[in-house]
Amino acid sequence: MSDNNTQTTFKASGVDIRGLHKSYGDNEVLKGIDLEVKPGEVVCLIGPSGSGKSTLLRCVNLLEQPNAGVIHVGGFDATDLDVDLDKMRQKVGMVFQQFNLFPHLTVLQNCTVAQTKVLKRPAAQAKETAQKNLNRVGLGDFGDRYPDQLSGGQQQRVAIARALSMDPTLMLFDEPTSALDPETVGEVLAIMRSLAKGGMTMLVVTHEMSFAKEVADRVIFMDGGVVVEQGPAKEVIGNPQQPRTQDFLKRVLDPTHVEIAE
Amino acid sequence: MAMTTRQRARLSKIIQIVIFLGVIVAVVLQVDWRILGDNFFAFDKLGPIFPELITVGLKNTLYYTVISFAFGLALGLLLALMKMASFAPYRWFATGFIEFFRGVPAILVLIAFGYGVPTAFPGTSWPQPVVVMVSLGLVSAAYIAETLRAGLQAVPKGQIEAARSLGMPAWRAMVTIVIPQAFKIVLPPMTNEIILLTKDSSLAFILGASMAQYEMTKIGRDGITSLGAGITPLIVAGAFYLVITIPLSLIARKFESRSARTKR
Numbered sequence: 392m393s394d395n396n397t398q399t400t401f402k403a404s405g406v407d408i409r410g411l412h413k414s415y416g417d418n419e420v421l422k423g424i425d426l427e428v429k430p431g432e433v434v435c436l437i438g439p440s441g442s443g444k445s446t447l448l449r450c451v452n453l454l455e456q457p458n459a460g461v462i463h464v465g466g467f468d469a470t471d472l473d474v475d476l477d478k479m480r481q482k483v484g485m486v487f488q489q490f491n492l493f494p495h496l497t498v499l500q501n502c503t504v505a506q507t508k509v510l511k512r513p514a515a516q517a518k519e520t521a522q523k524n525l526n527r528v529g530l531g532d533f534g535d536r537y538p539d540q541l542s543g544g545q546q547q548r549v550a551i552a553r554a555l556s557m558d559p560t561l562m563l564f565d566e567p568t569s570a571l572d573p574e575t576v577g578e579v580l581a582i583m584r585s586l587a588k589g590g591m592t593m594l595v596v597t598h599e600m601s602f603a604k605e606v607a608d609r610v611i612f613m614d615g616g617v618v619v620e621q622g623p624a625k626e627v628i629g630n631p632q633q634p635r636t637q638d639f640l641k642r643v644l645d646p647t648h649v650e651i652a653e
Numbered sequence: 654m655a656m657t658t659r660q661r662a663r664l665s666k667i668i669q670i671v672i673f674l675g676v677i678v679a680v681v682l683q684v685d686w687r688i689l690g691d692n693f694f695a696f697d698k699l700g701p702i703f704p705e706l707i708t709v710g711l712k713n714t715l716y717y718t719v720i721s722f723a724f725g726l727a728l729g730l731l732l733a734l735m736k737m738a739s740f741a742p743y744r745w746f747a748t749g750f751i752e753f754f755r756g757v758p759a760i761l762v763l764i765a766f767g768y769g770v771p772t773a774f775p776g777t778s779w780p781q782p783v784v785v786m787v788s789l790g791l792v793s794a795a796y797i798a799e800t801l802r803a804g805l806q807a808v809p810k811g812q813i814e815a816a817r818s819l820g821m822p823a824w825r826a827m828v829t830i831v832i833p834q835a836f837k838i839v840l841p842p843m844t845n846e847i848i849l850l851t852k853d854s855s856l857a858f859i860l861g862a863s864m865a866q867y868e869m870t871k872i873g874r875d876g877i878t879s880l881g882a883g884i885t886p887l888i889v890a891g892a893f894y895l896v897i898t899i900p901l902s903l904i905a906r907k908f909e910s911r912s913a914r915t916k917r
Contacts, residue, residue, distance in 0.1 A: 480820040491811040
């Protein structure tokens, strides 16, 4: 990884969510969420599975259609029916738990395809941008490989480079390390840490508490479709106020000593 | 005498081979080789059907297959997309079409378009290649539609989500991300479809066309009555079908192993 690349600063935009509701049939997953992420801020969403944190993240770039509420993303009103969603998504990078690299394209093509087809960048410029971002994630020499020739951690780093190649002003991470072998988690977190240092606005759904504590400006604990507690990362994780937060963190931070009620 | 499992397996294999060879020998002994030769392998009498079997028959078989497949593929893709559409009437139409043309014998469709259309609409008469293309195209479109739909739906949903997240419109995600991956999935069943079409093109014989429009089976059948070589002309015509279909299978297999390398 070349150092001058990791020091690049980003043009950042924020997120503003008001009164967000989302249901699947009778099952209400999000019960009125208010959430603000300021430009350049790193916010981690934590909580038990089924708490709605992934759904919330997927609502931000409208992969899920909310039932009610307003979402503003970098100057776009995402819930306006007339908004150009494709234009908006170009500015919002998304990293998935399962990487979702395009298996029929090389690593380099994964990073250039949207630049040329969507942003209409000339091939040479797209390639240059892709190479810069592959260098940034430490995979500059892997451009000719296919995704299935890489480890999980490498694939996820390519997925990050692919998203960065669109020059996003906001990055969404949906449990980016949950599908990884333990020994490759660190390399992905290292990339994310360097993005945070570069001033990227990041909204991260994660179970990596030490990462959240160290990197996040703010942590939001969700349970049952509502925000239970939020605040500076060190306070929420180090000294949680709500019983549900305390219980969750105990289970996550010390899983060998969880007691099961008979 | 007790036998080990391995000895028993070997004995079983030997018995199978003996029975197999026995059946073949019995059949061979029953055959009257002189009559068989006169009726199945009288190649010396085939002079009159050459070169027409190739210059007309093989050419027309290929021609009918290719135009029917092109029409069937275009229509089949349309039907597959209709079947996946959110607008319900599209799905109903596609389902009805597919069930109908998949369930009716191709020969009935050929008769309907070859004789039914000129009768129902006096004055309209399609040239034979058009009748074949429309009839076989409609039937193959029904099969192709189901194959394509299965292939398109086999591409994981995360691929579309990733493409849309990069700002691709739905059609662009389809064209650039989904269809290339679906192509690899549908290649083997698609090869099947072309091979079936190649053989179904022989049904064109019922349309009773002029000599220039004969395909291989028609020429072979006419040869039976005119040459006095038994069904030898059909045997030869059959061999030429294999000349088309076997290379097709080989090409498809080559494609498959190549895509298997890039996508395990």
